[in-house]
Amino acid sequence: GMRFGVVVFPGTWSDRDCGWAVEHALGAEVRYLWHRDRDLGGVDCVILPGGFSYGDYLRPGAIARFSPVMEAVREFAERGGLVWGICNGFQVLCEAGLLPGALIPNACLEFRCQWLHLRCERGDLPFTRGLGGRVLRMPIAHQEGNYQADPETLARLEERGQVVFRYCDEHGRTGGESNPNGSAHDVAGIVNLRGNVLGMMPHPERCAEADLGGTDGLLLFRSVAEAALSLAGGGPG
Amino acid sequence: MSGLAVDERVLREVALSGEEYAEIVRRLGREPNRLELGMLGVLWSEHCSYKSTRSLLRRLPTSGPGVLQGPGENAGVVEIGQGWAVAFKVESHNHPSAVEPYQGAATGVGGILRDVLAMGARPVALLDSLRFGPLPESRRHLEGVVAGIGGYGNCVGVPTVGGEIYFDEGYAGNPLVNAMCVGLVRVDRVRRARAGRAGNRLVLAGAPTGRDGIHGAAFASLELDGASAERRPAVQVGNPFLEKCLIEACLELLDLPGVVGLQDLGAAGLTSAVAEVAARAGAGARIETARVPRREAGMTPYEVMLSESQERMLVVVEPGQEAGVLQIFARWDLEAAVIGEVTADGDLSVREEGVEVARLPVALLAGGAPARRLRPAPSEVAEPAAPPPPLAPGEVGETLLRLLASPNLGSRWPVFRRYDHMVGDATVLPPGGDAAVLRVLGTGLGLAVTIDGNARYCRLDPFVGAQIAVAEAARNLVATGARPLALTDCLNLGNPERPEVAWQLERVVEGIATACRELRLPVVSGNVSLHNESAQGAIDPTVVVGMVGLLEDHRRRLPAGFQRPGDLVLLVGSTADDLGGSEYLRVVRGLVQGPPPALNLARERAVQALVGEAAAEGLLRSAHDLAEGGLLVALAECCLLGGLGCRGRLPDRHDLGLAALLFGESQGRFLLSAPPRALGRLQNLAARHAVELVALGSVGGEALSLEGLVEVPLADARRAWEGALGG
Numbered sequence: 001g002m003r004f005g006v007v008v009f010p011g012t013w014s015d016r017d018c019g020w021a022v023e024h025a026l027g028a029e030v031r032y033l034w035h036r037d038r039d040l041g042g043v044d045c046v047i048l049p050g051g052f053s054y055g056d057y058l059r060p061g062a063i064a065r066f067s068p069v070m071e072a073v074r075e076f077a078e079r080g081g082l083v084w085g086i087c088n089g090f091q092v093l094c095e096a097g098l099l100p101g102a103l104i105p106n107a108c109l110e111f112r113c114q115w116l117h118l119r120c121e122r123g124d125l126p127f128t129r130g131l132g133g134r135v136l137r138m139p140i141a142h143q144e145g146n147y148q149a150d151p152e153t154l155a156r157l158e159e160r161g162q163v164v165f166r167y168c169d170e171h172g173r174t175g176g177e178s179n180p181n182g183s184a185h186d187v188a189g190i191v192n193l194r195g196n197v198l199g200m201m202p203h204p205e206r207c208a209e210a211d212l213g214g215t216d217g218l219l220l221f222r223s224v225a226e227a228a229l230s231l232a233g234g235g236p237g
Numbered sequence: 238m239s240g241l242a243v244d245e246r247v248l249r250e251v252a253l254s255g256e257e258y259a260e261i262v263r264r265l266g267r268e269p270n271r272l273e274l275g276m277l278g279v280l281w282s283e284h285c286s287y288k289s290t291r292s293l294l295r296r297l298p299t300s301g302p303g304v305l306q307g308p309g310e311n312a313g314v315v316e317i318g319q320g321w322a323v324a325f326k327v328e329s330h331n332h333p334s335a336v337e338p339y340q341g342a343a344t345g346v347g348g349i350l351r352d353v354l355a356m357g358a359r360p361v362a363l364l365d366s367l368r369f370g371p372l373p374e375s376r377r378h379l380e381g382v383v384a385g386i387g388g389y390g391n392c393v394g395v396p397t398v399g400g401e402i403y404f405d406e407g408y409a410g411n412p413l414v415n416a417m418c419v420g421l422v423r424v425d426r427v428r429r430a431r432a433g434r435a436g437n438r439l440v441l442a443g444a445p446t447g448r449d450g451i452h453g454a455a456f457a458s459l460e461l462d463g464a465s466a467e468r469r470p471a472v473q474v475g476n477p478f479l480e481k482c483l484i485e486a487c488l489e490l491l492d493l494p495g496v497v498g499l500q501d502l503g504a505a506g507l508t509s510a511v512a513e514v515a516a517r518a519g520a521g522a523r524i525e526t527a528r529v530p531r532r533e534a535g536m537t538p539y540e541v542m543l544s545e546s547q548e549r550m551l552v553v554v555e556p557g558q559e560a561g562v563l564q565i566f567a568r569w570d571l572e573a574a575v576i577g578e579v580t581a582d583g584d585l586s587v588r589e590e591g592v593e594v595a596r597l598p599v600a601l602l603a604g605g606a607p608a609r610r611l612r613p614a615p616s617e618v619a620e621p622a623a624p625p626p627p628l629a630p631g632e633v634g635e636t637l638l639r640l641l642a643s644p645n646l647g648s649r650w651p652v653f654r655r656y657d658h659m660v661g662d663a664t665v666l667p668p669g670g671d672a673a674v675l676r677v678l679g680t681g682l683g684l685a686v687t688i689d690g691n692a693r694y695c696r697l698d699p700f701v702g703a704q705i706a707v708a709e710a711a712r713n714l715v716a717t718g719a720r721p722l723a724l725t726d727c728l729n730l731g732n733p734e735r736p737e738v739a740w741q742l743e744r745v746v747e748g749i750a751t752a753c754r755e756l757r758l759p760v761v762s763g764n765v766s767l768h769n770e771s772a773q774g775a776i777d778p779t780v781v782v783g784m785v786g787l788l789e790d791h792r793r794r795l796p797a798g799f800q801r802p803g804d805l806v807l808l809v810g811s812t813a814d815d816l817g818g819s820e821y822l823r824v825v826r827g828l829v830q831g832p833p834p835a836l837n838l839a840r841e842r843a844v845q846a847l848v849g850e851a852a853a854e855g856l857l858r859s860a861h862d863l864a865e866g867g868l869l870v871a872l873a874e875c876c877l878l879g880g881l882g883c884r885g886r887l888p889d890r891h892d893l894g895l896a897a898l899l900f901g902e903s904q905g906r907f908l909l910s911a912p913p914r915a916l917g918r919l920q921n922l923a924a925r926h927a928v929e930l931v932a933l934g935s936v937g938g939e940a941l942s943l944e945g946l947v948e949v950p951l952a953d954a955r956r957a958w959e960g961a962l963g964g
Contacts, residue, residue, distance in 0.1 A: 010569060011478045013394025017662040020678065050660075052392045055478030111387050113657045141657040143391070203659070211665050211676060211792070 002028040002225045005043030007073070007089075009035045009064050014050030014086065018205045022047075025208035026221040035067040044228040045082040046073055048089025050141070050203060060088060060103060060144050061095035070096055082126055082224060083197045087142055090189070090199030099190055099199045100157070101149030106142070107182025113141040115213070116180055118165040118188050118202060119172045125191060126227030127198045127220055128164060135172045136165075136216040138202035140180060145201040147183040147190070154184055165189035165200055243268070251278025260607055265597070272539045272587065272595045276602065279505035279543060280512060283767050286606035289733045290765045293611070293743060296750045297726075301759035304723065305427060309517075311355035311501060312420070313761025314427055315723045317787050319680045322424045324358035327366075327417035327688065327727045327783040329766035333472040334414040338381025342414050343389040343475040347547050349418040350395065351501030354484055355550070357428035357491050358420030361661055362675055363390050364688040365400040365416050366727070366781040370409025372644050372963060378412050385475075386416070387655045392477035393484070396664055397656035398673035399686055404644045405693070410771025415727040415764075417688050417783040421677060426491050430500035432518040435581040436556050437497055439511065439522065442566045442573035443483045443549040446507070447532035449473045450545025479548040479571070486569040487550055493565070495558030502549040508542045508602070510551045511577070512585055516603035521584045524577035525591070538589045553579070609733070616737035625816075625826040628896040633947040636825055637869050638957045640900070643824045646866050647961015648877070670797030670878060671716035671862050674788065683791025685719035688783040691865065694833035696777035697818045699741045701833050703748025703780045705904060708841045710784040711756055712862040715845045716907060718795045718852035719786030721756070726763040726782050731775025733767050741778040742767075749780065755838035756845075758784075795852055797861040798878025799910050802937035804858055806875075806883050808868065809923065809930045810844045810906030812890070814897045820865045821900035834902045841905040843926040848907050850922055856915040863906040869899040869947070871908050872933075873954050876941050882951050885934015886944035910936055 004022045008015045019030040031041050035053075040046060053064035064070065070092070077083045077098055085093040093099045106112060115137060123132020149157070157163055165188035167179045174186045181201075189200030204217030248258055251274055261277055262268055269277060283289060299307035305322055306314035312326035330345025342365075350360045365386055369375035379402075390397045395418070432439075450473035490496050502510045507524070515522045526541045536544075552573075554562050559575055566573035580586070585602060587595040598605075628636065640646050653668045665683065666674035672687035689710045695702030711721040726749060731738040753760060769776045788794055799806075816822060817831025851857050859879065863871045876882055890898050911919060916932065923930035934943075942948040 010482050011392075013481065013660055017660065020662050051394060052478060052481075055392070055476070057478070111391055111655045111657070113391075113659060114654050139659055141391070141659060206659050206662060209662075212659075212662060213665075213667075 002228050003031060003043045004028060005031050005033045005040050005046045007033045007035065007046060007048050007069055009051065009053035009067065011053050011055050012049055012051035014203065014205060018047050018049045021205040021208040021217065021221060025218050026225060028225055033069055035069050038068050038072050040072050040076055045084060045224050046076060048085040048092050050087030050089065053088055053092060061092035064092045065096035074098065077197050080196055082228065084127060084224065085199040086205065087201055087203060090201055091144065093197060093199045098197050099192055100153050101147055103144050104146045104148055105144050106146050111143040112180050113139065114180065115139050117168050117170050117178065119168040119174070120165060122161060122164050125164065125195050127223055129223040129226060131219060131223065135168065135170065137214050138204060138216055139206045140202050142201055145183065146181040147187040149184065157190060158185065160193060162190050162193065163187055164191050164198060251275055252282055253278050257281060257607065264601055270595065272542065273597055275539055275543055276508045276595065276597060280509055280602045281606035285505050285509055287765060288606040289609045289611060289767060290742065291608055293746050296746055297760040298750060298753045299759050299761065301723065301757065304759050304761055307759065307761050308763060310429055311352040313723065313725060314356055315761060316424055317682060319682060320424055321677055321680065322422050322427060323684060323785055324353050324356040324420040324422055325418065325725055325783065325785055326352050326762040327415055327725045327781060328352065328764040329727050329729060330414045330416060331411065331729065331766050331769055334382055335412055337472040338378050339385035339388065340472055340474050342382040342385030344473045344547050345414050345416045346386055346389040347475045347477065347480050348503045349416045350393065350480060350484065351550060353418045353420035354487055355430055355499045355501045356420065356422060357426045357499065358422035359488055360395045360418050360420045360484065361663060362419040362686055363395050363397045363416065364686060364783060365397065365414065366688045366690060367400065367402045368408040368413035368779060369404050370412065371404050371406060375404065375409065375412070382414055383652055383655060389475055389477045391657045393481045394660050396658045396660050398658050398664055398675065399668050399688055401689055402649065402652065405777065407777045410773045411769045411776055413729050413769065413779060415781045417725065419684065419686050419785060428491065428499050430514050430517060431498045432514040432520045432522065432553055432579040433497040435520060435579050437579040438554045438556055438559050438575050439577045439579065440552040440554055440559060440562055440573055441529060441549060441576045442552060442571055444476060444479050444546050445530040445532040445572050446541055446544045447546045448536065448540055448544060451540060451543045473545050473547045475547050482569040482571055483548055483550060486565050486571055489565050490552065490562055493558065493561045495555035496552060496562065497555060498553040500551040502551060504545065506542065506544045512599055512602040514551065514553060515579065515585060515599045521580040521582045521599055522577055523580050523586045524588065526587060526589050528574050528576045530572040530574050538587055538594045542587060611733055611739035611742065612736050613740035613743050614736035615740050625822060625828060627894055630895065630946055633899060634949050637873060637947065637949060638953060640820060640824055640866050640870055641873055641954055642957035642961050643820065644961055645820055646870055648958045650959065651962050665791050666717060666794050666796060671713040674717050674791060674794045676791040681790055683719065683788035683794055685714045685717045685786040685788060687713035688781060689713055690779060690781040692777040692779040693818045693829060695745060695780055697831065697833045699744035699778050700748040701836055703745040704752040704836050704838065705833065706780040706782045707749055707752035707756065707758065708836060708904060709864060710782040711758065711845060714784055714786030715848050716795065716797060716860040716862045718793050719788045720849060721758055721784055721786040723759045723761045724782050724784040726760055726780065728765045729769050729776065729779040729781065730767055731770045735775065738775055745778050745780050752838060756842060793852060793855065795857055795860045797875065798859060799875050799881040799883065799936040800858040800879055802881060804910040804936040805913050805916060806885055806933045806935060807909040807911060807919065807930055808906065808933055809847060809909060809928055811929050812868065812893065812898060812901065812903045812906065814893055815901040815903040816897045819867065819900060819902045821867065821896060834904050836904045844905045844907065844928050847922050847926040847928050851919055856918055857909050857911050859910040861908045863908060865902060867900040867902050873941055875908055876951055877955055877958055881936050882938035882940045883934055883936050884938055884942045887933065887946065888931050
């Protein structure tokens with residue numbers, strides 16, 4: 001079956017939530033990867049979960065990028081493996097240079113924990129199969145989720161369709177109050193050019209069961225599981 | 238003071254009285270040295286010793302079905318079924334938060350997390366009860382405290398799921414920060430902070446010890462004055478990242494053989510932690526200060542023993558099992574060292590490089606402080622002035638909007654959204670209603686949690702006010718469909734040497750005890766914070782009750798807001814002429830007067846039983862308890878939380894003034910919504926419990942409208958309610 005690796009840095013706290021969503025909402029296998037591990041143990045997808053890795057006192061993700069496990073994650077990504085950064089994981093991916101740009105403090109300068117809407121711009125990624133154009137409802141919980149990059153980078157991201165999720169209202173309209181943190185171009189998540197490394201600020205693992213108020217997050221977990229199966233079936237494994 | 242070999246300045250520094258010093262000399266048979274005096278000073282402080290309240294607190298009922306641990310440990314523990322237990326406690330961090338709002342509040346959260354961790358439990362929820370002076374003057378304090386709670390809780394990965402905030406003139410010079418933590422533990426893994434047998438090793442782990450927070454416990458036991466800013470070094474600095482690692486490491490330890498007990502280091506640091514674990518086991522202990530990991534060089538034994546550096550835990554391990562414990566801490570990059578061992582001689586012996594620098598009987602340190610006699614005298618309660626002018630029907634709509642826009646009644650969402658209330662994937666009923674509900678993963682069980690208290694009632698009548706605090710917290714839980722299990726209380730008062738404060742203290746304890754007996758709820762943990770005074774005088778006696786309840790099936794939880802158009806809106810419980818002490822009187826008429834609402838505990842029990850049974854039978858779609866602001870404010874809250882209006886008419890009550898009917902705060906009442914088909918069954922239940930049940934109208938529309946009385950568009954109500962905290 002499908003196996004997710006969930007990276008645990010000291011200070012990570014969404015590891016158990018991601019593990020719960022994978023095991024109980026999706027029904028797949030979880031392997032926790034300690035920050036000192038250099039071996040990813042044959043997982044099909046690596047999740048970099050939310051939290052404050054190493055305390056994030058310098059800058060979110062700034063220390064985590066130097067950890068041994070990130071070397072393995074980089075090699076894994078280079079080989080085409082699926083890497084999924086959520087919240088702090090997105091920050092780590094940007095710091096590690098696996099994704100462009102940076103996440104700076106929210107424009108309101110406050111932590112924000114709330115439900116909001118995202119428009120999914122791509123339906124062809126392993127993370128978002130068939131979700132193109134869908135408006136998803138998910139929670140955020142962060143202080144530094146304001147995505148910024150230089151104008152050339154933003155233009156290139158747009159041109160190449162690398163913006164995967166945008167903050168929007170319930171009807172899919174961007175702008176106004178729907179952007180909770182001041183992100184450029186309402187960016188809530190981006191993907192690398194190859195399409196195998198995704199970073200997003202919202203928390204799909206917090207909305208994978210009706211008990212938690214929503215199930216849109218499960219759509220992403222399912223997509224990854226299906227993509228991994230078809231990869232395993234069609235490719236060299 | 239004559240005849241003592243120590244001057245008054247030294248005693249003041251350690252906050253001991255001359256009589257207490259004399260008692261120490263008598264029982265030791267000698268003068269203590271400076272280190273010993275410092276150790277005794279912190280452990281004999283009010284904060285650590287409860288010398289003024291110990292005997293009084295014995296009046297509280299502390300046992301009941303399912304109680305695995307009552308007061309006396311780091312937190313209370315209650316069994317909830319399927320092999321699980323819940324550990325919880327509330328604690329004050331008032332003085333540090335007054336002086337340094339961010340760090341004071343942050344370290345308050347850190348401390349209460351470790352209390353729950355010490356029971357072997359994983360912390361799963363945080364709640365906070367906050368009191369400030371009026372806005373906008375108190376904005377800086379509010380901002381700092383909220384940022385501190387968020388800064389710590391969000392980073393440590395424990396959701397903040399509930400809380401309350403009140404503003405009142407009395408707190409302008411002495412704001413209150415009470416933090417509560419709830420944890421989950423397997424029944425067979427509950428730990429107690431006991432030293433066990435002689436020879437057991439003491440391992441200190443977590444943050445290295447620094448010079449911060451020395452004499453914090455003594456600081457907490459003094460009144461705030463102009464010089465308090467100079468006490469800022471007595472406030473510690475929190476490191477939530479270290480705390481997160483400490484939590485994970487300590488929970489891993491529980492899998493090892495030979496881990497006898499855990500104890501957090503809080504007020505009075507190492508001295509208190511070691512004395513307490515030794516005292517509970519009737520043992521002694523030997524500490525080598527040179528082995529304590531330190532943040533800075535050149536620290537004296539005095540500084541090491543009294544430091545209140547945060548994020549530290551003491552672990553008691555059987556000899557030979559230390560290596561595994563140290564290995565786990567190393568894996569988490571936490572410093573840890575064997576700093577001493579348990580002895581049989583009953584003394585706490587402190588050594589520096591092998592040379593004994595202090596030796597004190599553990600029994601003298603922990604529990605040795607002589608009880609301080611209270612001399613209570615009732616305070617004068619001002620006679621009510623002339624009755625307030627009556628409320629005219631034409632003023633109702635405007636009055637409602639004014640109340641919704643007042644800081645004590647407005648929406649708390651601007652604060653809650655700054656706290657991560659979802660991490661843990663367990664929050665199935667978010668904050669904002671009467672109580673939050675957390676599911677216990679893998680069981681189907683739900684835990685309802687709340688923290689609540691109304692100091693104005695306690696000021697007007699401490700006995701009744703304290704009873705209401707207990708009843709109200711239980712009502713919060715019942716509104717979610719939960720059965721209340723047990724409570725933790727935080728008593729915040731002024732200086733007990735004042736006769737009127739001593740009297741308030743006695744009356745609030747009596748009130749809690751009475752309500753607990755009637756509602757069959759044990760007090761399993763708690764905290765007393767005295768000396769909450771400033772230039773303006775003592776605060777109102779502020780009883781804060783944290784309570785935990787159980788839902789056998791968390792899917793049966795009830796939200797507070799209306800859910801579906803067409804549902805019936807029902808009022809249960811009786812409305813009387815209870816305008817005294819109300820928000821209406823204060824906000825609209827500028828009056829704090831009258832007796833607080835009457836509380837009939839038997840009737841309270843009946844109303845709660847009715848709502849509990851109706852919820853269990855699945856008859857209800859929402860339930861909300863009526864509290865500050867009375868019926869009309871509660872009705873508006875049901876509309877606003879559910880995003881649905883309602884239409885109806887009030888019953889004719891010619892015996893009541895309009896203000897009392899709409900805004901009076903009669904106790905033991907709920908607003909329910911239910912599908913129309915449930916009405917007959919609900920009426921039967923109400924008759925069986927002899928509880929009044931009135932159908933007010935139905936859910937629907939875009940306004941709150943009561944025939945011939947008021948029609949307020951929800952959008953207007955929302956604007957008022959959501960803007961109440963300004964910012």
